[in-house]
Amino acid sequence: xxxxxxxxxxxxxxxxxxxxxxxxxxxxxxxxxxxxxxxxxxxxxxxxxxxxxxxxxxxxxxxxxxxxxxxxxxxxxxxxxxxxxxxxxxxxxxxxxxxxxxxxxxxxxxxxxxxxxxxxxxxxxxxxxxxxxxxxxxxxxxxxxxxxxxxxxxxxxxxxxxxxxxxxxxxxxxxxxxxxxxxxxxxxxxxxxxxxxxxxxxxxxxxxxxxxxxxxxxxxxxxxxxxxxxxxxxxxxxxxxxxxxxxxxxxxxx
Numbered sequence: 001x002x003x004x005x006x007x008x009x010x011x012x013x014x015x016x017x018x019x020x021x022x023x024x025x026x027x028x029x030x031x032x033x034x035x036x037x038x039x040x041x042x043x044x045x046x047x048x049x050x051x052x053x054x055x056x057x058x059x060x061x062x063x064x065x066x067x068x069x070x071x072x073x074x075x076x077x078x079x080x081x082x083x084x085x086x087x088x089x090x091x092x093x094x095x096x097x098x099x100x101x102x103x104x105x106x107x108x109x110x111x112x113x114x115x116x117x118x119x120x121x122x123x124x125x126x127x128x129x130x131x132x133x134x135x136x137x138x139x140x141x142x143x144x145x146x147x148x149x150x151x152x153x154x155x156x157x158x159x160x161x162x163x164x165x166x167x168x169x170x171x172x173x174x175x176x177x178x179x180x181x182x183x184x185x186x187x188x189x190x191x192x193x194x195x196x197x198x199x200x201x202x203x204x205x206x207x208x209x210x211x212x213x214x215x216x217x218x219x220x221x222x223x224x225x226x227x228x229x230x231x232x233x234x235x236x237x238x239x240x241x242x243x244x245x246x247x248x249x250x251x252x253x254x
Contacts, residue, residue: 002144002215003206004055004065004115005157005178008122009137011165016117016223019161019175020065022054023208024216026238033219033233033246042089043231043248045217052082055219056089057231061252062118063221064088064095069111069128070144072194076110084109088116099125099132113142139165145191152185153206172220176234179218181206209240227252 002023009015022045024030029048033056036042044056057063064085068076088098095116102114106127113126122135129146139162140147141154148154160178164170184205193200199210208214215236222230229250237243 002067002203002208003153003157003179004067004142005140005154005161006115007139007161007165008117008135009120010139011170013224014222015120015225016063016221017161017165017175018063018065018219018221019157019179020055020219020221021179021207021215022217022219023203023214025213026216027212030216032235032244033217033231033248039086039090042086043250044086044089045219045233047080047082050080050082052080052084052086053089054082054085055221056085057221057229058089059250059253060092060118061223061227061229062088062091062095062116063223064114064116066115067113067142067144069113069126069146070193070195071111074110078109081109081112084112084114094118095121095123096132096134099123103127103132113147115140115142115147145193149191151191152189152204156181156185157206172222172230172232175220176218179206179215182209182240207240212238214238214240223252 004020006018031046033045041059044053055065066085111128115124124147125132139158141158143151143154164174184201190200202210217235220232231248233246235244
């Protein structure tokens with residue numbers, strides 16, 4: 001997943017408002033968001049190649065999301081990083097303790113950022129940064145560098161989310177519009193991550209379109225202070241057209 005923007009305990013009605021785009025090769029086998037047959041407490045999409053998932057929630061209200069760290073020339077073999085997300089969703093651990101466990105074995109994986117939340121707690125960890133962080137209420141953005149690295153699409157998404165949440169008529173549908181922005185940033189604003197500049201610009205858009213690769217799905221996750229969860233996934237084909245949508249609503253189990 002290449003963009004996550006979230007508001008943690010900012011809105012008067014929602015303890016979490018999260019919008020995310022997963023960018024991936026279109027030939028990588030993937031299952032749409034659903035309750036997992038072998039772990040029915042988990043609601044998430046599934047990576048059928050590496051196992052695990054990029055974003056999901058369980059019936060107890062624990063959620064996690066992951067992005068890879070862009071490291072040109074570094075081999076990404078080994079265990080799938082998506083297993084770190086599903087590992088939290090399968091557990092009953094609190095976010096901080098789980099991420100401290102992950103930190104002890106983080107060297108076994110290619111570069112990643114992992115966010116985990118439950119109730120009033122939100123924590124983050126990257127194996128390309130120092131230590132686990134407990135995150136205070138606020139608005140955060142994450143792409144393929146460290147949390148809140150000010151890449152153009154991260155700054156743009158955070159600014160738009162902030163405006164939405166402080167507006168008089170915030171609606172979940174506004175988040176789809178945020179995630180659908182296909183305009184790449186100006187060349188002079190791009191980060192330098194060691195890849196071709198044309199590719200850098202294509203990947204710099206919030207919604208990515210590139211031959212064989214791009215935004216495979218957009219996801220909204222909203223958790224009310226009353227425990228009601230809304231989870232929606234919108235899927236896209238290789239031409240950027242909507243190919244399907246799944247919507248789920250449930251109340252967190254005590």
